[in-house]
Amino acid sequence: MPDSPAPVTAEHNPLRHPDDKRLPRIAGPCSMVMFGVTGDLARTKLMPAIYDLANRGLLPPGFSLVGFARREWADQDFAKVVHDSVRAHARTEFREEVWRSLAEGFRFVPGAFDDPDAFDLLARTVRELDDRRGTGGNHAFYLSIPPAWFAPVCERLQASGLSDPRPGTWRRVVIEKPFGHDLESAQELNAIVEGVFPPDSVFRIDHYLGKETVQNLLALRFANQMFEPIWNSHYVDHVQITMAEDIGIGGRAGYYDEVGAARDVIQNHLLQLLALTAMEPPVAFTADAVRAEKEKVLASVRLPDDLDEATARGRYAEGWQGDVRVPGYLDEDGVDPGSTTETYAAVRLGVHTRRWAGVPFYLRAGKRLGKRVTEIAVVLKRAPHLPFTDTATEELGQNAVVIRVQPDEGVTMRFGSKVPGSQMEVRDVTMDFGYGASFTESSPEAYERLILDVLLGEPPLFPRHEEVELSWKILDPVIEHWARAGTPPPDYAAGTWGPDSAHELMARDGRTWRLP
Incomplete structure (x- = not known):
């Protein structure tokens, strides 16, 4: 018989047993x-x-x-x-x-x-x-x-x-994913799958939920007294959730041209991040308790009445990605020249709960953007009174807590600090926490965590069909609105941060997108 694997110690094992941190979580026979x-x-x-x-x-x-x-x-x-x-x-x-x-x-x-x-x-x-x-x-x-x-x-x-x-x-x-193409197809798929396997035996993979930083969002909120008191509409001005990619569609034209950015990313990844950001504290970190709070959030999400003003879409044209000239979407191999598929999508949503009343959540996703980054930015309101001259704070922005999901996993806080010197001048600075610099043990890749959870039968990180259907209820009206328009999405140059309509969406609210 070959030698058995060397024992894994707590010092280098990031997938520890939930009850005894000295022990790894090892799957049983399977x-x-x-x-x-x-x-x-x-x-x-x-x-x-x-x-x-x-x-x-x-x-x-x-x-x-x-x-x-x-x-x-x-x-x-x-x-x-x-x-x-x-x-x-x-x-x-x-x-x-x-x-x-x-x-x-x-x-x-x-x-x-x-x-x-x-x-x-x-x-x-x-x-x-x-x-x-x-x-x-x-x-x-x-x-x-x-x-x-x-x-x-x-x-x-x-x-x-x-x-x-x-x-x-x-x-x-x-x-x-994708779990269906719209609400109707998702319901049909769920009925078939759960007619074969019991609901607790169905694991819908959203690999973003396996990322350490996404799970750290729950730790950040519920293990620290300093954040929860300000995590509400009294202090938060708005929330931006971004998934930007600097690549094109690669060889996925057959899949992507049928799906587009909104279905590919917003319906699952970004709405899940919204739910985790906006949820109430669960009674325990169990599958049922976490899902119950996420479902409450998704059920409370509302689209604005005017979808022309509250949504934006675009399609990348040729341009420069760094120092490389790249083709536009319609020039990619396998893409229909008459395609109206969007490669950029943005939407403003409201979460109609006591905690979040009046706080807009802005979601955006796109390909061939300025850089690769996924983040959640909780932007706070400005201080009600600044006892400084206008010139002392002319470069001062809004405080923010930014959870970086990828590629440099961590948390950044932006706040005002005095510039060294004899005059009172306040300027934005950042305080940064990075996983790589703070922990000696390596983070497991998302699929490691999720596959192990499947084998262990531990489902907290997997959405149930109720969450999937609630997400489609949010997104379907947006997709249908764009389809009724009957026009192709406007172009944006590769390597930029999306179409003009996306920036206009924010400008109408007196805000701007963060530049990660």
Whole structure:
């Protein structure tokens, strides 16, 4: 037998046991069946994350990984694909003894997603793992596949008996976004999936919720007395939630041209960040308690009456990304020349609760913008009285608490401070907390945390279908409003910060977008 992985100590293990911080959270006997193993997500994120979990000692000795795809591969061919993916993308060092132990549990099942014979072979493979690898009847099915196949694969899992656990065991399904194309399709998908798997066995992956900084938002708010007293409409002027990318669509034209920025990012990532920012303190950090507070927020979100003034969209044209000349969206390979898909979307929302009455939440997302950054900026009101001359504070802005989700995870606070010298001059300064500088232990990649939570059956970071449907109720009217306009989105030059209409949206409210 190969050597077992080295023990993981609390000093370098970021995924600790919730009750005893000296102990890691180790999954029990189980396997994962991965549909779509030839895709980019599986190769660059999922397979490396599984190896990193094994390398940290967080998977059981008999853990097994089954690949399912339309390829005529043997088990060893699949093992080579995983090996190459791990070598290229794993975040922990490659250790031969860990790899050999993990690879013993690799299996591959060839077949199409609607092939009954292939699913019968998969069922036999799973039973063999229970007998030979000690997976104990516990199996997670990861659907890293196009959304159109979610329902057919779930139905085939049910028909082959793979979705039905024996007493004392579990079967779980993991679904990647998007969860539907609109409210109606989301409801249809939820009905099919939850008709096969119980709601508590359905894990909808939003990888942003696995990021350490997103979870730190809850710690920032509820573990510190200094923030919660000002986290309301008495002190907060507005909130800006930004997800900016400096890349284009790459090779995703077939997917992206059907979706656009609003569906791709705002409906899931940004509305989840809004909910976590605006939620009331949960009674406990349990799945049901956290979800209940997020659902209250999403149910209270209202769109302004005039969507022309409260929304903006755009499409990147050719321009400069740094010192590289890049093409416009319509010139990307695979994009329909007559496309009206937006690559930038912004919206002003209101959260109609006692805490947030009158505070606008501005959400924006776009590609080919000035830099890559995701952040939540809570911008405070100006001091009611400044006992200084106007010239002493002419460069003074508004205080802000900025939670940086990526790429430099941390928190920045902006406040006024006196400039050194003989005169009273107050200017904005920042105080910065960065994860990399403050903690010696490494943060797990989002998919490490989420995959481990699936295997442990811990669902606090996964949205339920109620949250998904509430999010579509918010976004559907915006999408329908743009569709009725019948005009293409206005262009903005690549490397800039979006179309003029986005800046006008803020200017009408007497505000400006932050420049991260």
